[in-house]
Every structure is written in structure tokens, then in C-alpha cells.
Amino acid sequence: MSPANTFVIVGGGLAAGKAAEELRAHGHDGPLLLIGDERERPYIRPPLSKGYLLGKEDRESIHVHPEGWYREHGVDLLLGTSVTSVDGQAKEVTLDDGRRVPYAKLLLATGSSPRRLSVPGADLDNVLYLRRVGDSERLKSAFTEGARIVVVGGGWIGLETAAAARTAGAEVTVLEHAELPLLRVLGREAAEVFAGLHRDHGVDLRPHAEIQRVTGTGGRVDGVVLADGSHLPADAVVVGVGITPNVRLAEEAGLEVRNGIVTDEHLRTSVADIHAAGDVANAYHPRLGRHLRVEHWANALHQPRTAALSMLGKDAVYDRLPYFYTDQYDLGMEYTGYAEPGGYDRVVFRGAPDERRFIAFWMSGNRVVAGMSVNVWDVIDTIRSLIESGAETDDAVLSDPAVPLESLLPRV
Numbered sequence: 001m002s003p004a005n006t007f008v009i010v011g012g013g014l015a016a017g018k019a020a021e022e023l024r025a026h027g028h029d030g031p032l033l034l035i036g037d038e039r040e041r042p043y044i045r046p047p048l049s050k051g052y053l054l055g056k057e058d059r060e061s062i063h064v065h066p067e068g069w070y071r072e073h074g075v076d077l078l079l080g081t082s083v084t085s086v087d088g089q090a091k092e093v094t095l096d097d098g099r100r101v102p103y104a105k106l107l108l109a110t111g112s113s114p115r116r117l118s119v120p121g122a123d124l125d126n127v128l129y130l131r132r133v134g135d136s137e138r139l140k141s142a143f144t145e146g147a148r149i150v151v152v153g154g155g156w157i158g159l160e161t162a163a164a165a166r167t168a169g170a171e172v173t174v175l176e177h178a179e180l181p182l183l184r185v186l187g188r189e190a191a192e193v194f195a196g197l198h199r200d201h202g203v204d205l206r207p208h209a210e211i212q213r214v215t216g217t218g219g220r221v222d223g224v225v226l227a228d229g230s231h232l233p234a235d236a237v238v239v240g241v242g243i244t245p246n247v248r249l250a251e252e253a254g255l256e257v258r259n260g261i262v263t264d265e266h267l268r269t270s271v272a273d274i275h276a277a278g279d280v281a282n283a284y285h286p287r288l289g290r291h292l293r294v295e296h297w298a299n300a301l302h303q304p305r306t307a308a309l310s311m312l313g314k315d316a317v318y319d320r321l322p323y324f325y326t327d328q329y330d331l332g333m334e335y336t337g338y339a340e341p342g343g344y345d346r347v348v349f350r351g352a353p354d355e356r357r358f359i360a361f362w363m364s365g366n367r368v369v370a371g372m373s374v375n376v377w378d379v380i381d382t383i384r385s386l387i388e389s390g391a392e393t394d395d396a397v398l399s400d401p402a403v404p405l406e407s408l409l410p411r412v
């Protein structure tokens with residue numbers, strides 16, 4: 001039996017590791033248990049499709065905390081262990097070895113899992129996914145000079161792995177079933193920049209592609225067949241067709257689940273003393289006036305502070321604007337804000353999209369709702385302030401590089 005004031009964190013990713021840190025930083029001095037089903041202590045995933053995959057970053061650099069940190073801070077790490085159920089009435093979780101652990105407060109930071117490809121042949125060897133550090137290592141060994149790599153999905157995983165594979169000298173085809181990669185998240189104007197980037201680096205980018213089946217010899221993939229009948233030879237197939245939040249525990253425990261675990265702005269779920277953060281949380285965002293589930297690193301980095309404070313009974317609200325970034329070849333990008341299709345009426349550019357050095361602003365009327373900087377640095381905080389200020393501006397000023405962005409902020 002654990003003492004009555006035990007706080008339990010379920011999940012072993014960035015949100016879980018940061019939550020342990022924030023709970024200690026903000027005064028939880030009782031027992032603290034972090035239970036994760038991976039054997040690795042909490043680590044960040046962005047390098048798995050970038051520096052780690054390219055061999056530029058080592059394994060030590062990806063962890064949220066150094067090895068000794070958990071012991072030094074009195075955090076019990078239970079790795080390689082799954083939580084199989086949550087009982088919100090009895091306030092206890094059950095582990096995969098049958099043990100029950102009572103909690104005073106519980107944080108669900110169970111993240112998400114890759115959607116699987118559901119066509120014949122999808123279970124052949126060398127049909128690869130990318131979520132965990134071992135997956136990245138498998139991709140790395142498949143990305144060799146001249147290897148034929150077919151990537152299914154032109155989202156973030158698809159494009160970042162395509163860039164890594166091309167950098168390693170592989171022949172790369174990207175199959176995207178929409179008209180452009182990243183179309184839904186960036187809209188046409190910015191998505192075209194990424195399509196051009198990959199084509200310029202020799203990727204065979206195929207929009208409107210419908211994969212029909214994966215073919216193999218001796219249990220190992222040797223190609224894919226598309227709906228138009230064409231056959232593409234492949235030494236490996238990388239699948240990046242999106243993720244689904246890991247909500248089973250929450251669902252079975254009777255928590256409100258709708259596109260993730262529903263929380264309020266304090267990251268409290270519908271059941272008392274259970275909180276959620278990171279990829280799995282569909283949290284009410286007071287600034288945007290709606291629930292939002294964000295599948296990005298910065299959200300898993302920052303939400304745990306709010307969750308920890310609210311687990312400790314302190315008042316805290318999560319209202320940071322979404323932020324994400326990518327690195328592909330020599331392109332570095334940062335994005336902040338929220339611009340869903342229909343939530344903006346035009347995109348204004350400052351700089352030259354065809355030179356891949358610019359800032360893009362998503363506009364709703366005279367207000368900026370999201371901004372993206374491509375190979376332009378140290379502007380994203382100003383863009384965030386501009387969005388948060390709600391200041392009105394006009395396209396001529398926004399698109400003029402001679403006008404400092406700071407001058408568009410309201411004077412205080």
C-alpha cells in the first residue's frame with residue numbers, strides 16, 4: 001500500500017517527465033510514482049525523425065532528465081510497466097502484473113500511437129512506423145545509399161523521414177492521398193513550399209495517391225501497388241498516416257472522451273482527482289474559446305506545469321498558443337497560433353516563399369491568427385505577442401520587411 005498522498009503519473013513521455021518535475025518544483029513532497037510502458041526513461045521524440053535519425057544526436061541527449069534525476073528528486077520510476085485500468089471511485093490503478101496502486105491525484109499522460117496502415121501486406125517485415133526510439137533505429141538502418149524507400153503519408157513524419165532518407169542517399173517516393181502534403185494543417189500556400197522543397201531534393205512526391213496493397217517476398221516487403229495499378233519497388237515502407245490518442249484507460253474508467261480525454265482549462269478531467277496532459281488531452285483553451293487537442297512537443301512541455309499546479313490545488317489555466325517546428329534539409333520552420341480551415345480568410349507573406357526565407361501570416365479580417373517563420377529566426381515570440389494582442393494590422397504593413405514586427409504591437 002502506498003501512503004495516502006501518493007501522486008501517480010501514467011505515461012512515460014515528455015508530458016509525464018515534465019509533470020514529475022513540475023510537481024516537485026511546486027511543492028508536492030509526498031510519494032510520486034511515474035509508470036511508463038516503455039523501458040526507456042522519459043525522452044523527447046522530435047530528434048527521432050531529425051538529429052537522432054541522422055546520427056547527429058546521441059541517445060543520452062534525448063532524455064527529459066539525466067538518469068540520476070529521478071532518484072535525487074524522490075520520483076519512483078516504474079518502467080516497462082503498463083497501467084491496465086483506472087478505478088476513479090476507489091482511486092487506484094491496476095498494473096499489468098496485477099498490483100494495485102492507490103493514488104491521491106492521478107495524471108494521465110498516455111500520449112498517442114501511430115495509426116496502422118490497413119491494406120493487404122501491411123504486416124510484412126520492413127513496413128515501418130516511427131514513434132519510439134527503437135523505431136528510429138530501424139529506420140536509420142533502412143536508410144542507406146540507393147535504398148528504395150516508399151513513404152506513405154505526407155505529414156510531419158512522412159516529410160521529416162523523407163528528408164532524412166534522402167540525406168542518407170536513398171531513393172524516396174512519398175505517397176500522399178491529399179492534393180498536397182501538409183495541406184490540412186498549413187493550407188495551400190504554405191503547403192506548396194514544402195512540396196517544392198522535397199521535389200527540389202529529388203523526392204518523387206505523388207499527391208492523390210491511394211495505396212492498395214504492399215507486396216513482399218519471403219515475408220519481407222518488396223513494393224507497393226497503387227489504386228491506379230502502378231507498382232513501386234521498395235526495400236522499406238515507412239508509414240506516417242497520423243496518430244490516435246491513447247484513451248482506452250480513460251474510456252473504461254468512464255471519463256469523458258471525445259477526440260482525446262476532455263479536460264477543462266485547468267487540465268482536470270470529468271472525474272475528480274484525475275488530470276490529463278500532452279497529446280492525449282483535449283483541453284478547453286480559454287483564449288481560443290474551444291477544446292483543442294495538440295499533437296506537438298511544446299504542448300507536452302508546457303501543459304504539465306498547469307496540470308501539476310491544479311493537482312496541488314493551486315489555480316492555473318493553460319492558455320498558451322500552439323507552437324511547433326520542423327527541420328527538413330536546410331529548412332528550419334517555427335509556427336505559432338491556430339488557423340484551422342475556415343478559421344482564416346487569407347495568407348500574407350513577408351519575404352520570398354520561392355527562396356524559402358519568409359514569414360507567413362494567417363489572417364482573419366485584420367487580425368493575425370497564426371504565423372510561421374521559415375529560415376527567419378528570433379521572430380516567433382513577437383508573432384505570438386502580435387496574435388495574443390489581437391491588434392489590428394493591414395496587409396501592406398505586414399508584408400513589408402522594412403517595418404519591424406515589434407512596431408505592430410500595441411503600446412503599453
Ligand SMILES: Cc1cc2nc3c(=O)[nH]c(=O)nc-3n(C[C@H](O)[C@H](O)[C@H](O)COP(=O)(O)OP(=O)(O)OC[C@H]3O[C@@H](n4cnc5c(N)ncnc54)[C@H](O)[C@@H]3O)c2cc1C
Binds near residue numbers: 044046048081294325
Ligand atoms: C518521430 C516524431 C517526431 C516528432 N517531432 C516533433 C517536432 O519536431 N515538433 C513538435 O512540435 N512535435 C513533434 N512530435 C510530436 C511530439 O513528440 C508529441 O507531441 C509528444 O511526444 C507528446 O508527448 P506525450 O508525453 O503527451 O505523449 P507520448 O510521447 O506519446 O508519450 C506517452 C507515453 O505513455 C506511454 N503509455 C501509454 N499508455 C500507457 C499505459 N497504459 N501505461 C503505461 N504507459 C503508457 C506510451 O507508451 C508513451 O511512452 C514528434 C513525434 C514523433 C513521433
Ligand SMILES: NC(=O)c1ccc[n+]([C@@H]2O[C@H](COP(=O)([O-])OP(=O)(O)OC[C@H]3O[C@@H](n4cnc5c(N)ncnc54)[C@H](O)[C@@H]3O)[C@@H](O)[C@H]2O)c1
Binds near residue numbers: 160209
Ligand atoms: N515537426 C513536427 O511537429 C512533427 C514531426 C513529426 C511528428 N509529429 C507529430 O507526430 C504525429 C504523427 O505524424 P504523422 O505525419 O503520422 O501525422 P499527420 O497527421 O501529420 O499526417 C498524416 C498524413 O498522412 C496522410 N494520409 C493519411 N492516410 C493516408 C493514406 N492511406 N495514404 C496516403 N496518405 C495518407 C494525411 O493526408 C496526412 O497528410 C502527429 O501528431 C504530428 O504532429 C510532429
